[in-house]
Amino acid sequence: MYRLLGFLLCFLLLPISAYAQVSAQSCIVIEATSQRVLYEKNADTQLPMASTTKIMTALVALEAGDPDTQVTISKTAAGVEGSSMYLEVGEILTVKELLYGLMLASGNDAAVAIAEQFGGMDTFVKNMNQKAESLGVHHTQFKNPNGLPHEGHYSTARDMATITAAALKNPHFAEIVATKTYGIKGEGKAHPRQLSNHNKLLRMYPGCIGVKTGFTKAAGRCLVSAAQKGGMTLICVTLNAPDDWNDHISLYNRLFSEYSMDTPLSAYSSMGEISVKGSDRTTLPFGADTSFFYPLKQGETLTLSPALDEGLSAPVSKGDLCGTVQIKLGDKVLCTQTLVALEDAPWTLLPQTVRQDFMLNLQAICKRWLTLSSH
Secondary structure, three states: OHHHHHHHHHHHHHHHHHHHHOOOEEEEEEEEEOEEEEEOOOOOOEEEEEEHHHHHHHHHHHOOOOOEEEEEEHHHHHOOOOOOOOOOOOOOOEHHHHHHHHHHOOHHHHHHHHHHHOOHHHHHHHHHHHHHHOOOOOOEEOOOOOOOOOOOOOEHHHHHHHHHHHHHHHHHHHHHHOEEEEEEEEOOOOEEEEEOOOHHHHOOOOOEEEEEEEEEEOOOOEEEEEEOOEEEOOOOOOOOOOOOHHHHHOOOOOHHHHHHEEEOOOOOOOOOEEEEOOOOOOOEEEEEOOOOEEEEOOOOEEEEEEEEEOEOOOOOOOOOEEEEEEEEEEEEEEEEEEEOOOOEEEHHHHHHHHHHHHHHHHHHHHHHHHHOOOO
């Protein structure tokens, strides 16, 4: 009897113990489109994030200027300590090549060269912090573009996930971080290089699409990764994780099996009809103007609560607003989206219903007149 109870207790605690084995001091997994949190552990603890800092560095650089811009490497950039793409003073590389060196080889030298190109160190770091604020990230502070130890340089797992979700929307960023190897030909004053991505998950986990490793003695092992499966993109962040590769793989395996993507709203798909006045058309189909995706566990369902306007008056054009719809998970409102007309309804001087009534009345009058005139 006791042996059976012990077995049942172990079975019930299995999901908890599997998550408890995550080695990271701080961790989060989100679904990128909805940013739903699927797992978290101390996700708001402020910690140094080492070279995962370079996710923001790359995003700010890509938004700042042309990737084909040529950069002459300074003595300051070439002399930076730590991980490096081994830049030399006087070399000329493009911003694009520096970004590959930044994200694949984790080049601290590349980070400085990029910052110098786009306004200088102080200005670039200021822009990094401003970008963080614009993304709604309020528990992160950047002091440099490479993640080397610096007092006051910190982030949280939650903030890093938000930053990464934004960065992956940039197609140039997504292409760079998904690249396993990259060759720099060394034309002109640049030396040839073959860069290999430090992110082993690109080779270890099917569906991995990036994004960045990091390590310092102060920060420990840090890793931000993203993986795709079944229409979902999951982003996993671990800070100070001695067993980071296995942390990410075990979390992905579990969460991809537990969740699946639901699409309760598809853009411009009819959800019903709304009445129209002043047109030959008495009703028009309506629907959402954007699709909505959300990951759900087995047994979870989303509910839609439309709130339509009382009716539309012609002329109506496809895309005209006609109400809103709330999307709920249980009692929680996930979002409110606009509803629009899906077709046109031109204005008519005498709508069909009015013309029909007129003709019926005219026929009745004529019939009565004929009846009276026959007597």
